[in-house]
Amino acid sequence: MTALPLTNLVHDNEVDTHHRALRFLTAGSVDDGKSTLIGRLLFDGQAILADQLDMLEKRAAGQPLDLSLLTDGLEAEREQGITIDVAYRYFATKSRKFIIADAPGHEQYTRNMVTAAAGSDAAVVLVDITKLDTSVGAVTLLPQTRRHSLLAHLLRVPSIVFAVNKLDALAQPGPAFAAVSKALRAFAEQAGIEVTAIVPVSALRGDNVTQPLDGEWATWYQGPSLLQVLESLPGVQEKVEGRLSIPVQYVARESGETGDGVGHQPRTLWGRIAHGQVKAGDQIQILPSGQTAIVAEVRRAGETVAHCVAGESAGVVLDRQLDVSRGDWIITPGSATPTQSFEATLAWLDNEPAVAGRKYWLRHGNRWVQARISAIEHRLDIHTLAEQDAEDIKVNEIGHVRIETQSALPVEPYASNRIGGALIVVDPTSNRTSGALLVRAAS
Numbered sequence: 001m002t003a004l005p006l007t008n009l010v011h012d013n014e015v016d017t018h019h020r021a022l023r024f025l026t027a028g029s030v031d032d033g034k035s036t037l038i039g040r041l042l043f044d045g046q047a048i049l050a051d052q053l054d055m056l057e058k059r060a061a062g063q064p065l066d067l068s069l070l071t072d073g074l075e076a077e078r079e080q081g082i083t084i085d086v087a088y089r090y091f092a093t094k095s096r097k098f099i100i101a102d103a104p105g106h107e108q109y110t111r112n113m114v115t116a117a118a119g120s121d122a123a124v125v126l127v128d129i130t131k132l133d134t135s136v137g138a139v140t141l142l143p144q145t146r147r148h149s150l151l152a153h154l155l156r157v158p159s160i161v162f163a164v165n166k167l168d169a170l171a172q173p174g175p176a177f178a179a180v181s182k183a184l185r186a187f188a189e190q191a192g193i194e195v196t197a198i199v200p201v202s203a204l205r206g207d208n209v210t211q212p213l214d215g216e217w218a219t220w221y222q223g224p225s226l227l228q229v230l231e232s233l234p235g236v237q238e239k240v241e242g243r244l245s246i247p248v249q250y251v252a253r254e255s256g257e258t259g260d261g262v263g264h265q266p267r268t269l270w271g272r273i274a275h276g277q278v279k280a281g282d283q284i285q286i287l288p289s290g291q292t293a294i295v296a297e298v299r300r301a302g303e304t305v306a307h308c309v310a311g312e313s314a315g316v317v318l319d320r321q322l323d324v325s326r327g328d329w330i331i332t333p334g335s336a337t338p339t340q341s342f343e344a345t346l347a348w349l350d351n352e353p354a355v356a357g358r359k360y361w362l363r364h365g366n367r368w369v370q371a372r373i374s375a376i377e378h379r380l381d382i383h384t385l386a387e388q389d390a391e392d393i394k395v396n397e398i399g400h401v402r403i404e405t406q407s408a409l410p411v412e413p414y415a416s417n418r419i420g421g422a423l424i425v426v427d428p429t430s431n432r433t434s435g436a437l438l439v440r441a442a443s
Helices: 034-044 050-060 075-080 107-118 143-154 173-191 226-232
Strands: 022-028 087-092 097-102 122-128 159-165 195-200 245-247 250-252 268-272 277-279 283-287 292-300 303-305 307-309 313-318 329-331 339-348 359-364 367-380 398-409 422-426 433-442
Touching: 022 034, 022 107, 022 143, 034 087, 034 097, 034 122, 107 143, 122 143, 122 226, 143 159, 143 173, 143 339, 143 398, 159 173, 159 226, 173 195, 195 226, 245 268, 277 292, 292 307, 339 367, 359 398, 398 433
Parallel strands: 022 097, 022 122, 122 159, 159 195
Antiparallel strands: 087 097, 245 329, 250 268, 268 313, 277 307, 283 292, 283 329, 292 303, 292 313, 339 398, 339 433, 359 367, 359 422, 367 398, 422 433
């Protein structure tokens, strides 16, 4: 079955700008077809430049086009036939713009998948049905399918879609798809993952990627195509109601400002709002100093505005001079209490295991602090989802730990604030990004 012409795809300048772009990642095991799937979306969407198409046709030499080359941009990726780094691509339909992140499938590059998932509105987890034994009563999923699904869930990716790929390689795809769907739903229920959709596709042929199924598949699947599912998904909207939370990224004193008449020049405190909204007249508090002030002016892109909300970069001018620098936080007074001890979920990404007692650098917002893992409560078995006693957390493992920091941080549970509840762990000797911390509760 060849892909039908995709009549609803258009160029970026024709897209209705009132619809927010959907950021989604593709994840899964090695050779599940992630890059090919994205290549199919770009190819059917006519989002390929003429020179790229010429390159594909020359490489094909009369054979079917290798669409994975559209995302595997590194020479090492093309030579090995795998994805190493996250590749970002863009396309649009009449109703939606899309930003796609093609995440690596190999365990060695799980850290790249975590990076892509942290800012995504949705995750498309591919499942290669040819790698699974669908003749047994209970299908066993691949470890990377389970790991990537768990990581996407822990990172609060709002919508998780399973795309069961390569059904064109089976003589009886219907029963096989039903068996895999049952296994995916059982795993998701056990892990507490809310599944948005399970969609059968053939990325190589284009079946059910951009157009609904017909012909031989229509008898056992009547649902939407993958593109139809993606078009219907909501984008992430940061919480604009309630308390204010802004990590200060930059403090600027613009030239030409006249000051307040007593020798003080007003400064603009810039940062991306993590939670709530800010407007002139609001009372705020600076952490860690605890000092308070009134917002005199709010700026966006260099211009004074009435207010700014979560997800926007804002410049805040205060009514009086305070000692504020990069790494501080602007909050609603009394809404956060800095702490030096908290519990967190740890996704470990370094080849050297995480051990209790060792010191690391943590980045919270824009502040760097020294810290140590005071205790490892347990490690999560991705196969059984059981909590196991552990003395360390090895590469690509997920665990529950306790953290103690050298100075107090205004951390919040990750479930309520994706910015205030997330930290990066860096090895102090090698400067490698070693892990990601998701705050469970502050002590």
